[in-house]
Amino acid sequence: DQQVKQNSPSLSVQEGRISILNCDYTNSMFDYFLWYKKYPAEGPTFLISISSIKDKNEDGRFTVFLNKSAKHLSLHIVPSQPGDSAVYFCAGGGADGLTFGKGTHLIIQP
Amino acid sequence: KAGVTQTPRYLIKTRGQQVTLSCSPISGHRSVSWYQQTPGQGLQFLFEYFSETQRNKGNFPGRFSGRQFSNSRSEMNVSTLELGDSALYLCASSKPSGRAKTDTQYFGPGTRLTVL
Numbered sequence: 001d002q003q004v005k006q007n008s009p010s011l012s013v014q015e016g017r018i019s020i021l022n023c024d025y026t027n028s029m030f031d032y033f034l035w036y037k038k039y040p041a042e043g044p045t046f047l048i049s050i051s052s053i054k055d056k057n058e059d060g061r062f063t064v065f066l067n068k069s070a071k072h073l074s075l076h077i078v079p080s081q082p083g084d085s086a087v088y089f090c091a092g093g094g095a096d097g098l099t100f101g102k103g104t105h106l107i108i109q110p
Numbered sequence: 111k112a113g114v115t116q117t118p119r120y121l122i123k124t125r126g127q128q129v130t131l132s133c134s135p136i137s138g139h140r141s142v143s144w145y146q147q148t149p150g151q152g153l154q155f156l157f158e159y160f161s162e163t164q165r166n167k168g169n170f171p172g173r174f175s176g177r178q179f180s181n182s183r184s185e186m187n188v189s190t191l192e193l194g195d196s197a198l199y200l201c202a203s204s205k206p207s208g209r210a211k212t213d214t215q216y217f218g219p220g221t222r223l224t225v226l
Contacts, residue, residue, distance in 0.1 A: 034214070043114070043200050043217030044153070089153060097143060097166045098215065102152030 003027040004092050006101035014109050019077040021104050023090035026071065030092035030099075035064060035075045038087045038103070047088075048075070080108045112137065114203050114218035122224045128189040131221045135182050135203030141165075142184040143215060144176060147198040156199075159184050188223075196225045 005024045013019045023033075032051050036044035050057040050064045050073065057064050063076045077084055087103040115134045123129050135142050143166075144156040155168035159178035176186045182203075188195055202215035 036217075041219070043202070043219050046214050046216065049214065091153075097155055097158050099155065100145075100153035 002101075003099045004090060004101040006088075006090060006104045008104050009102075010105040010107065012107045012109055013080050015082060016079045019075075019080045019084065019106055019108070021075040021077075021088050021090070021106065023073045023075075023101055024071060025073070025092050027092055027094070027099065028071070030094050032093045033064070033066060033073050034091045034093060034098065035062075036089045036091065036100075037084075038089065044089055077106075080106075082108050082110065084108050114201060114216055116199075116201050116218040116221050118221060119219065120222045120224075122226060123191050124226050125191055125193060127191050128187065129191060129223060131186045131188075131199055131201075131223075133184045133186070133201030133203075133218060135184070135201075136205075136216055139203035139205050139216070140182050141204045142178055142182065143202045143204070144184070144186050145200040145202065146170075147200055147220070148196075153200070156186065191225045193225050196223060198222050 003026050034049045035047040037047050038044040048059050048062045048064050050066050055066050061077055066073045085108045087105050089100050089103045091098045091100045117132045141160045143158040145153045147153050156170055157176050158166040162178045173189045178184045198220045200217050200220045202217045204215045
């Protein structure tokens with residue numbers, strides 16, 4: 001049973017436009033959610049987090065939205081830049097640690 | 111501050127062998143978690159160690175084991191290797207906050223294990 005799902009394996013966005021990465025979860029016990037970004041041959045790096053009691057968190061070009069009733073979260077990147085091309089993982093966190101989605105490969109086109 | 115380091119970075123083994131991977135967390139971090147990343151399954155949690163004790167364990171067979179030393183360094187061992195164990199093994203460290211809720215994990219670059 002996949003508790004965290006990222007249904008889009010890849011996403012292509014034009015430079016300067018908004019990138020929206022989506023994530024669905026089934027475990028209502030998650031206390032917080034995280035987004036990680038991963039370049040090839042490197043470990044994931046933390047991007048942004050959101051507590052389950054919030055519905056929005058913003059940090060520069062990155063905003064995460066949480067819809068608890070729909071068990072859905074999304075990461076918005078505005079404006080998208082070439083360096084944003086990477087694999088993005090969402091993760092749900094709780095007392096048992098982190099559960100990751102399979103990732104979405106974001107490709108920013110010039 | 112130095113990041114999480116993992117050794118070796120690349121490893122080639124044959125079926126049936128065993129392997130030990132090493133992880134040194136960020137200084138001051140006492141929690142170390144291990145993950146397996148494969149193209150088909152994404153990042154999957156193996157186990158977490160805190161103060162030399164296994165605190166959480168994922169859904170992996172007993173061939174996968176680990177330990178943590180008093181200096182918070184951790185090792186992961188896989189015995190009787192199978193072809194399907196070929197993956198990137200990532201280690202992440204975090205600074206405990208007293209509750210798991212806000213612990214951000216910092217990942218190492220991973221060890222790429224290939225089983226032939």
